[in-house]
Amino acid sequence: MNERPKSAPKPELKPVVNESGIEIKPLYTAEDVEQNGGFGFLGKPGEYPFVRGIHPLMYRHRPFTMRQYTGFGNPVQTNQRFKYLIANGQTGLNVAFDLPTQIGLDSDDPLAYGEVGRVGMAVDSLRDFEIAFEGIDLDRITVSLTINGAAPQLIAMFLAMGEKRGYDAKQLRGTAQNDILKEFIGRGTWIYPVQPSIRLVGDTIEFCAKEAPKYSPVSVCGYHIRESGANPVQEMAYAFCIAKAYADDVLKRGLSIDEFAGRLSFNFNIFGNIFEQVAKFRAARGLWAKIMKEQYGAKEPGSMWMRMIAGGGGGGLTFEQPEVNIVRGAYYALISALSGAQTMALCCFDEAYTIPSEYAQRVSLRTMQLLTDEMGLADTVDPLAGSYYVETLTNQMRRKMEQTMAEVDSQGGIVKLVAEGAVQSQVSAQAYAMQKDIESGKFRKVGVNRYRVKDEEEREVQMHPYSEADTQMQIDSLNRIRGERDNVRVTAALARLAADARAERNVMPAIMDAVKAYASVGEITRELAGVYGRYQEPIRF
């Protein structure tokens, strides 16, 4: 006899709170939507406030671009990997640079010892761009450069390479990450102090608005702030505060918002709870449109679009049982497709170990292709719209983002908080709390704090080989260029650059001249650092 008594009490439900601090109910109804703002801020896809997507037909018109983060060793090796990915159906490129390039050092700089070509492709001069993109049709394949501190040089190199190949800069598309403020929060490839760093971002935006109007000079990243410990609401709120700081710098130069806002783009993370992430993106899309329209007076719809790459997800992948990361990656890709991303990329399953193998890259690419070709994710716009749960959460998330942005402003603004290291401390404290929750099992991670297998550390992952010979090849090539180029022209270009920096003129024209004369990344950085100084990191943790 195991009959339950008729008046059995309801089971006690443990409260569920998402990472953004919103309590999640076991059931949502139309009433929840009504109580949280209704459908009033939804609109149609392609219309303000763009919650449902920035284009009316979204993927039915054009599927998201697939753009795996790729680059290692020297430009010859990276060019081969680019061609492999394109041959496998990849529709864009996302270039990884090594750390010396990212912080403005030449490959033969003593500080670059042991780091050349290790986490990305080494670049010293325009010659390296010529080699890396040889044989790649820049009309068909758009290129995203993951570069920040050294972005002015590398944007110039990309445009100069395009011109040499016969492309019109006015028509050339592409994106640079070029979001230096988030580098002070996470990722760490800063070079100059905070203020001149923002100024340089402004220079690139202003220059591109005039000379390369289809090029996206900035991709503002909530991504790395999230990786550093921010929750999904903070990820978007801090990114928007940062984007506003850049917009404010450009407006001071006399440009109107509609002259440049349409080329601002974003880079966000996709790990975590599926519904929270989808709501995050929908909420943020509406919020950015509202900010641009109401606070900045934008008139052009394009200025209000939160164009984004939603990808990566590295913070959610695990060292333990790496093959399970393939499945995690598939769910993350689903999040991105359900969220109306313009571009997608996925961290590879072996990425906690090594530079991804060709095999791992192909698995990530196939994961994205499955969504468009087999799973129907490209058929219908914003398929989760109208869900009581998702719409309620979307409204709740947007309000939380607005609150967080207001808090930042009330504390003196994002530039001040970043310069002081306050944002860094805040997200780092959260990262520590999260790590403790993972260690205690309070925050569940499959294969990490539950469902572990024996001999966890024995894993078959193909390690990416690092070769000293490839480094030497890069250094030899740099030395050859230094010998062959017109050094009088280089010296003159660098002198003009320093003069323009001192006079607070836009430095991009001088950088264009310098890179066309084959001045190196390191030489240009030294000139700018001579004027701007170098950043001193506040030691906070």
Next chain:
Amino acid sequence: MTSRSDRRVRVVVAKPGLDGHDVGAKVVVRALMEAGFEVIYTGLRQPPEAVARIALEEDVDVIALSSMAGSHVPFCQKLKPLLEQAGLSGKLWVIGGNLPKQDHDTLRALGFSGIFPTGSKFSDIVTFIRENVR
């Protein structure tokens, strides 16, 4: 005079080389402080000479590196003689981060007795330091 055993264990946590991924280093700093150690965090981009200098100046018992970008072996090859010249051979050298298994023997041979790859627990690091610090 305070004897060696009376004072708290002092640890320098350094970010070697050009790597900017400091989430791990910073959470370990917090965990070590919570465990009662005195911690000096160097911040990013420390060349080998700076790590050795700070370790000496701060009179630390433990030298801890956090490396995520793959340059741990060439860095430690340069750091080892500098630490030895500074008379820090007797200190506890540990390293954590993205450290492939194939490199562990090399790191041990370079004097790093504590190796904590991604996935290590705070308690493992703390226990190792308590048991091995001299």
